[in-house]
Amino acid sequence: MKISVIGTGYVWLIQTVWLAKIGFSIQAIDLFEDKIEKLKSGIPTIYENGLEALLQETMRNIHFTTDIASSAWSDIIFLCVGTPQDEEWKTDLTYIKQAGNDLKKTLIGNEIIVIKSTVPASTNAMMYELLGSKNPVVSNPEFLREWLAIEDFFTPDRVVLGFKDGEKHEVIDTLMEVYWYFSDKWVPILQTNWQTAELIKYAANAFLATKITFINEIARLSDSIWADINDVAKALWMDHRIGNKFLNAWIGYGGSCFPKDVKSLIHQFHEQGLGWDILTKVDETNTSQVDYFMKKVWNHYWTQLNGKTIWVFGVAFKPDTDDLRESKALVIINRLIKAWAMVQVFDYNAKALENFEKYTYGLATGIRNFIPIVISKTFLDMTKNADFLILTLEDKRVLDEDFDMIANNLKDKTIFDGKNILHKDVMKNLWFEYMWVGC
Ligand code: UDX
Numbered sequence: 396m397k398i399s400v401i402g403t404g405y406v407w408l409i410q411t412v413w414l415a416k417i418g419f420s421i422q423a424i425d426l427f428e429d430k431i432e433k434l435k436s437g438i439p440t441i442y443e444n445g446l447e448a449l450l451q452e453t454m455r456n457i458h459f460t461t462d463i464a465s466s467a468w469s470d471i472i473f474l475c476v477g478t479p480q481d482e483e484w485k486t487d488l489t490y491i492k493q494a495g496n497d498l499k500k501t502l503i504g505n506e507i508i509v510i511k512s513t514v515p516a517s518t519n520a521m522m523y524e525l526l527g528s529k530n531p532v533v534s535n536p537e538f539l540r541e542w543l544a545i546e547d548f549f550t551p552d553r554v555v556l557g558f559k560d561g562e563k564h565e566v567i568d569t570l571m572e573v574y575w576y577f578s579d580k581w582v583p584i585l586q587t588n589w590q591t592a593e594l595i596k597y598a599a600n601a602f603l604a605t606k607i608t609f610i611n612e613i614a615r616l617s618d619s620i621w622a623d624i625n626d627v628a629k630a631l632w633m634d635h636r637i638g639n640k641f642l643n644a645w646i647g648y649g650g651s652c653f654p655k656d657v658k659s660l661i662h663q664f665h666e667q668g669l670g671w672d673i674l675t676k677v678d679e680t681n682t683s684q685v686d687y688f689m690k691k692v693w694n695h696y697w698t699q700l701n702g703k704t705i706w707v708f709g710v711a712f713k714p715d716t717d718d719l720r721e722s723k724a725l726v727i728i729n730r731l732i733k734a735w736a737m738v739q740v741f742d743y744n745a746k747a748l749e750n751f752e753k754y755t756y757g758l759a760t761g762i763r764n765f766i767p768i769v770i771s772k773t774f775l776d777m778t779k780n781a782d783f784l785i786l787t788l789e790d791k792r793v794l795d796e797d798f799d800m801i802a803n804n805l806k807d808k809t810i811f812d813g814k815n816i817l818h819k820d821v822m823k824n825l826w827f828e829y830m831w832v833g834c
Pocket of ligand 1: 537539540541542603641644645646651652653
């Protein structure tokens with residue numbers, strides 16, 4: 396069986412190594428020569444837990460190339476190109492259309508085109524027409540979480556396949572040669588039509604974003620009435636109808652998916668002449684959540700941060716990734732700099748710190764013309780000279796740090812925990828002033 400995977404970035408590379416690992420020979424096609432060269436020498440072009448080892452193990456099954464024509468005569472072509480957001484919150488389909496136009500010149504036979512990119516309703520239909528209504532097109536959205544992406548590929552909660560109405564029987568056997576892998580693993584395979592599969596992806600992300608926002612709103616009331624949001628959440632988790640995931644009240648969701656997909660779904664509602672108040676509110680509350688949290692800092696210091704040195708732990712949007720996209724830490728750091736504070740940062744992920752360093756080049760303050768940020772080498776290093784700590788990352792390694800020493804070093808002995816990760820009793824026993832989201 397000949398399989399090609401076209402794209403750039405995250406899903407493309409993980410999809411490629413997963414297929415190679417389960418035994419297929421893959422044409423992995425990307426437009427950029429430098430990326431392809433890097434991958435040919437076994438170096439991943441993205442940061443993901445376990446990827447380097449898996450790439451090196453499976454390389455013999457992968458032909459990395461920039462030549463899209465090599466996808467001709469494939470049984471299946473997976474399309475994994477990026478779908479960013481345009482200025483009006485609409486999903487930008489430029490790369491999808493570009494890939495379709497390139498494929499149009501290339502396809503010879505009955506190649507099945509499988510769209511893995513997150514795309515709004517009607518995109519699969521658009522691709523079908525663009526390709527001359529000859530090649531079967533299948534929607535197959537991915538639900539990968541960064542850092543767990545490889546695990547998510549091998550043990551997904553479900554596989555969704557969306558077909559053109561009435562066309563399923565022509566392609567399902569070929570697709571099942573790939574998805575046969577899940578047959579003894581209790582992974583449900585949901586077969587539906589194009590637009591349903593397209594909507595499932597957005598609905599899943601929007602629901603999770605709504606769950607997070609719900610608990611963030613409850614946390615605001617908890618603050619006001621001195622209830623403890625962590626206990627509220629725990630009690631909700633115990634209700635199996637509610638479930639124990641995505642109910643952590645923190646500083647708002649970030650990353651490359653939730654913010655973008657929520658906005659895109661709002662736009663899709665509007666396009667159909669429908670309004671959607673819940674999701675609009677989710678988006679607004681998520682944006683204001685970080686400022687809501689920062690109010691605790693401003694109130695505590697009477698808005699006087701000038702001259703303070705603040706230690707911010709975490710720059711990535713979630714632990715052990717190098718991804719700063721929509722990271723709330725960046726919003727916080729920007730607010731602190733504007734208040735003329737000095738900021739010391741640390742993240743356990745060295746690549747995240749590298750990316751953060753590049754990001755700071757754009758932050759040089761006009762008047763003083765310097766960047767009031769120091770990047771630390773270790774967690775404890777940051778405590779030296781710092782007045783207080785703001786925690787922006789739910790990285791459990793923090794719990795193993797020496798808080799006795801931190802208590803000695805921190806001038807104000809004050810912690811603002813944006814991820815409710817520390818134990819309030821432990822912190823109080825060490826005489827910290829400890830504030831968190833939700834009390
Ligand atoms: C998400 C979806 O989980 C995945 O299925 C989809 O395909 C892509 O988007 P990802 O962006 O990698 O994955 O991160 P995820 O672990 O879902 O977290 C997203 C954001 O929500 C993070 O900023 C995280 O800190 C935040 N979050 C998560 C909360 O604020 N509270 C929670 O309880 C859980």
